[in-house]
Amino acid sequence: MGVIKLGICQMPVTASKEQNLSRARQMAAEAARAGARVVVLPEMFNCPYQHEFFTRFAETCPDGDTFRMLTSTARELGVYLIGGSIPEAEDGRTYNTCFVYGPDGRMLGRQRKLHLFNIETDDLVFRESDTLSPGTGPPTVFVTPLVTFGVAICFDLRFPELFRDLAARGAELIVAPAAFNTFTGPPHWELLLRARAVDNQVFVAGAGPAWTEDSPYPYYGHSLVVNPWAEVIACAGERETVLLAEIDLGQVAEVRKKLPLHRTEKSTLIKF
Numbered sequence: 001m002g003v004i005k006l007g008i009c010q011m012p013v014t015a016s017k018e019q020n021l022s023r024a025r026q027m028a029a030e031a032a033r034a035g036a037r038v039v040v041l042p043e044m045f046n047c048p049y050q051h052e053f054f055t056r057f058a059e060t061c062p063d064g065d066t067f068r069m070l071t072s073t074a075r076e077l078g079v080y081l082i083g084g085s086i087p088e089a090e091d092g093r094t095y096n097t098c099f100v101y102g103p104d105g106r107m108l109g110r111q112r113k114l115h116l117f118n119i120e121t122d123d124l125v126f127r128e129s130d131t132l133s134p135g136t137g138p139p140t141v142f143v144t145p146l147v148t149f150g151v152a153i154c155f156d157l158r159f160p161e162l163f164r165d166l167a168a169r170g171a172e173l174i175v176a177p178a179a180f181n182t183f184t185g186p187p188h189w190e191l192l193l194r195a196r197a198v199d200n201q202v203f204v205a206g207a208g209p210a211w212t213e214d215s216p217y218p219y220y221g222h223s224l225v226v227n228p229w230a231e232v233i234a235c236a237g238e239r240e241t242v243l244l245a246e247i248d249l250g251q252v253a254e255v256r257k258k259l260p261l262h263r264t265e266k267s268t269l270i271k272f
């Protein structure tokens, strides 16, 4: 059980795809220079979180500038690159998809967002399902020589059964590329990440875009890494930053030994 360094690129997202790709690459390089072996980008890192951009910026795997950037960055830096998410076009639909690359630049797999973010409050109205389609099928667990991890995208954080499933299938780390906002972020973001960590006794890492004065969306930032005891071990503010965290994977077994939640007998149903 090793200790790995994780780097989260809390980057600004602009209306220029080219600029977003180059910033993602630069920040991933900064994380790798600081020793990160696993680098994470935020949700919709190549595209503003707005409907008109989802279809306009969508790419079909494996062709497109974003795929080329992700594969060459992972290979040149020799890192596992968890490519946040991008709008992915397939069969006339658009998905919110995370593509994951190994240190040799090979794509290891993809994870589509399973639960679409629909919200209607006084502060924020947004319906992802107006333009995007949800992923289907069981979520992927990525088994690598470094770490076994799963990916859940943003709103997926609100569905504990997804995290339980990933943990039950061996994930020691669950990475959540996200784009929380300044309304639901303050009351819910840290709470959700810590809750998913304490439920499942895993590391949880959330990666959001940075807030800027001219952000096209009220990004919350505050990328966060939580250990299996639900303690925050690294936390960003709202601004652009590369957030680094040392992840001691031995803590997963340690915490599970101290508090064996998932080995207890199923409770007996008593009928009165």
Ligand SMILES: O=C(O)CCC(=O)C(=O)O
Binding pocket: 043, 116, 117, 153, 154, 155, 156, 158, 178, 179, 180, 181, 184, 185, 188
């Ligand atoms: O769940 C929330 O409050 C935010 C979710 C979100 O922004 C997203 O899924 O993109």
